[in-house]
Amino acid sequence: MNIIPREPAHLEIENITVAYNGTPVLRDVSFRVPHGTRVAIVGPNGAGKSTLFKALVGLLPLRAGRVLIHGLPLGHHLDCVAYVPQREEVDWRFPVTVADVVMMGRYGQLGWFKRPGKNDYASVARALAQMNIAELARQPIGDLSGGQQQRAFLARALAQEPHILLMDEPFTGVDAATQEATLGLLDQLREQNVTVMVSTHDLNLASSRFDQVLLLNRQVIAFGLPKMVFTAAHLADAFGARVMQLDGVAVVDDCCPPE
Amino acid sequence: MNQFIPHPSSFTEIGMTFLFEPLAYEFMQRGVIASVIVGVLCAVIGCYVVLRGMAFLGDAMAHAILPGVALAYLFKGDLLIGALAAAILVALAIGFFSRQGTIKEDTAIGILFAAMLSLGVALISTIKTYALDLTHILFGNVLGVSINDLILTGALALIVLVTIIALFKEFLVISFDPVLAATLRLPAELLRNVLLILLALTIVISLQTVGVGLVAAMLVTPAATAYLLTRRLAMMMVIAASIGAFSSIAGLYASFYSNVASGAAVVLIATIIFLIAFLFAPARGIVWRGRQ
Numbered sequence: 326m327n328i329i330p331r332e333p334a335h336l337e338i339e340n341i342t343v344a345y346n347g348t349p350v351l352r353d354v355s356f357r358v359p360h361g362t363r364v365a366i367v368g369p370n371g372a373g374k375s376t377l378f379k380a381l382v383g384l385l386p387l388r389a390g391r392v393l394i395h396g397l398p399l400g401h402h403l404d405c406v407a408y409v410p411q412r413e414e415v416d417w418r419f420p421v422t423v424a425d426v427v428m429m430g431r432y433g434q435l436g437w438f439k440r441p442g443k444n445d446y447a448s449v450a451r452a453l454a455q456m457n458i459a460e461l462a463r464q465p466i467g468d469l470s471g472g473q474q475q476r477a478f479l480a481r482a483l484a485q486e487p488h489i490l491l492m493d494e495p496f497t498g499v500d501a502a503t504q505e506a507t508l509g510l511l512d513q514l515r516e517q518n519v520t521v522m523v524s525t526h527d528l529n530l531a532s533s534r535f536d537q538v539l540l541l542n543r544q545v546i547a548f549g550l551p552k553m554v555f556t557a558a559h560l561a562d563a564f565g566a567r568v569m570q571l572d573g574v575a576v577v578d579d580c581c582p583p584e
Numbered sequence: 585m586n587q588f589i590p591h592p593s594s595f596t597e598i599g600m601t602f603l604f605e606p607l608a609y610e611f612m613q614r615g616v617i618a619s620v621i622v623g624v625l626c627a628v629i630g631c632y633v634v635l636r637g638m639a640f641l642g643d644a645m646a647h648a649i650l651p652g653v654a655l656a657y658l659f660k661g662d663l664l665i666g667a668l669a670a671a672i673l674v675a676l677a678i679g680f681f682s683r684q685g686t687i688k689e690d691t692a693i694g695i696l697f698a699a700m701l702s703l704g705v706a707l708i709s710t711i712k713t714y715a716l717d718l719t720h721i722l723f724g725n726v727l728g729v730s731i732n733d734l735i736l737t738g739a740l741a742l743i744v745l746v747t748i749i750a751l752f753k754e755f756l757v758i759s760f761d762p763v764l765a766a767t768l769r770l771p772a773e774l775l776r777n778v779l780l781i782l783l784a785l786t787i788v789i790s791l792q793t794v795g796v797g798l799v800a801a802m803l804v805t806p807a808a809t810a811y812l813l814t815r816r817l818a819m820m821m822v823i824a825a826s827i828g829a830f831s832s833i834a835g836l837y838a839s840f841y842s843n844v845a846s847g848a849a850v851v852l853i854a855t856i857i858f859l860i861a862f863l864f865a866p867a868r869g870i871v872w873r874g875r876q
Contacts (some may be wrong), residue, residue, distance in 0.1 A: 384766040433768040465815035
């Protein structure tokens, strides 16, 4: 198996406030994620889902509150949080191959000035095989299809051997095969006790394939089991008039982001 | 008829004379070595300049070292040391002004660049031999490289290249994926400053061969050419370095035989190579894509 957490990963977010370019995006957000839990983060565009992820990896500073991983503040666990970015955030013209990108997942464990060794190459090969893109290893990253690019970044996250995996919109704009590969990976990660947090627009997927749902709109609207979170009142709170109930299924009209 | 066609063996003779005659002069030997060092160094760090979109920064930094050079000249100090101090000051100042997000980086660069250039011109205009000195600083004076210059150039070049190789994967990550750099807890700000200082060192070394006016071309052109020819960073650096070295040597010979300014000849040859790659590069060149 690829990922063997050294200890169960649990994540505590305590009253965090995060600002982006000076304006607070998230206010007073608190929740706790037990180890090995699969959490869907749902909310309208601009709710602060990506901002939350960036705060969790330490990319955006906390204005208030704190984030504890294994009970210790952010930064104590150098290599335990992996992040799969949205595709728009990556420069696809950069001269790197798929194998180069996956190898970057190993850099945290390699440390300064060291070159990758046998173990690192083996780990990269395993991650590529697991995501079913071994034959693309030598391809430039820019030559891949959208789904293949996403699988390359999932393979990199695997090579990182994280305790906590954050994925930003992995189900948006990908083909069915990639969506299945991603869901399959989530099942494997559950067996390995890796905590997974995924932001998604797909409410049905969130309620059917996830243990817990965090409904977010600048603050926590609701957090807990899907059936507790997805109530008409909560959804109206988060999405306003853009949510409709059709035969008991919530439908969100969220294709056109309000600018 | 026969007498107009040289004997085959004399072709090689002519070729040998063509290649070795300039090297009979010691100033040419030093010039060639200095040019190759600069060509290689600019091309390697130029890969990051191209990939990170720092071309404007490189050009600005080159102009901003002028006051440092002028002060060193006025006080009879070493020009390279003066340039170095000014370049590092400017690199850190740009980081300082843009870090808080108060003003955009290219705005900070624009302000500092113009201010430093003006200060440099003001200082140099107080010198009597103003025109000649300014020409040497702006366009280089590769045939005036002394043995001490050569040693300092070599030492600085070694420092820059060793740092780039030692920090290869760190620079790769902060350039390709800043978010991953953050999750790996890399000190991105520090690494960015190290890269700026390496760029500053490179520009200072280039002062003597291509001058502040043309250093941006040596940073950008070979790297941009290499970018068209490969899809891996390490290979891009090797190809860029080869193009940089070749252009430097070819430019110097062109300058020796046709008496054109050497810095300009080097840059023009690098540009011709770029145009050839732009047209004919496999998969990316215009001609290739037209055939698909």
